[in-house]
Amino acid sequence: NAGVTQTPKFRILKIGQSMTLQCTQDMNHNYMYWYRQDPGMGLKLIYYSVGAGITDKGEVPNGYNVSRSTTEDFPLRLELAAPSQTSVYFCASSYKQGGQPQHFGDGTRLSIL
Amino acid sequence: GENVEQHPSTLSVQEGDSAVIKCTYSDSASNYFPWYKQELGKRPQLIIDIRSNVGEKKDQRIAVTLNKTAKHFSLHITETQPEDSAVYFCAAHRGSTLGRLYFGRGTQLTVWP
Numbered sequence: 219n220a221g222v223t224q225t226p227k228f229r230i231l232k233i234g235q236s237m238t239l240q241c242t243q244d245m246n247h248n249y250m251y252w253y254r255q256d257p258g259m260g261l262k263l264i265y266y267s268v269g270a271g272i273t274d275k276g277e278v279p280n281g282y283n284v285s286r287s288t289t290e291d292f293p294l295r296l297e298l299a300a301p302s303q304t305s306v307y308f309c310a311s312s313y314k315q316g317g318q319p320q321h322f323g324d325g326t327r328l329s330i331l
Numbered sequence: 332g333e334n335v336e337q338h339p340s341t342l343s344v345q346e347g348d349s350a351v352i353k354c355t356y357s358d359s360a361s362n363y364f365p366w367y368k369q370e371l372g373k374r375p376q377l378i379i380d381i382r383s384n385v386g387e388k389k390d391q392r393i394a395v396t397l398n399k400t401a402k403h404f405s406l407h408i409t410e411t412q413p414e415d416s417a418v419y420f421c422a423a424h425r426g427s428t429l430g431r432l433y434f435g436r437g438t439q440l441t442v443w444p
Contacts, residue, residue, distance in 0.1 A: 260435060261420065319377045320377075322376070323374060
């Protein structure tokens with residue numbers, strides 16, 4: 219199993235541009251999550267999904283959108299990039315409800331200039 | 332929602348010494364407590380976890396203790412090695428929130444040879 223795969227690994231955007239961060243997992247996990255990690259800080263939840271067709275907001279959803287059309291894929295969309303969205307973005311997945319380990323991807327380092 | 336506090340934010344120890352990182356949580360319904368290690372530029376990786384029906388769990392040089400009454404849990408690393416240097420995050424799972432984890436802000440552990 220490849221686990222959780224994120225693309226791209228690095229990206230530089232100009233203010234106002236849009237992009238989609240891709241995340242796919244091959245572990246048949248129902249639960250998927252998007253976090254952002256600012257320098258020297260912990261992980262803040264942006265959006266999460268408990269299954270195909272179901273998504274919900276986390277702590278910091280403003281400026282982002284998600285979709286979950288399949289079990290495997292959970293893309294994160296930035297519509298109008300702002301400097302405050304410069305961060306490292308991690309996608310994660312877990313098997314089921316009830317407290318299960320979350321498996322993280324390698325992250326996408328995004329800079330907005 | 333749940334609030335997880337983690338201390339200290341930085342910790343320096345000599346190789347061979349022990350290191351202890353402490354976390355408190357606010358919601359007595361939380362029932363799953365994982366610890367993640369994040370090396371510089373890498374993904375967070377699960378190193379140990381504990382559930383609320385257990386008071387202590389060990390895995391070689393790593394142990395976690397849980398005090399449900401006081402709502403705190405701790406990570407203990409014995410015989411520290413330079414490769415233990417990393418940022419460590421604690422997290423709490425609140426049973427009713429469909430797998431969502433609440434993370435502490437992290438502890439930068441440095442082990443000096």
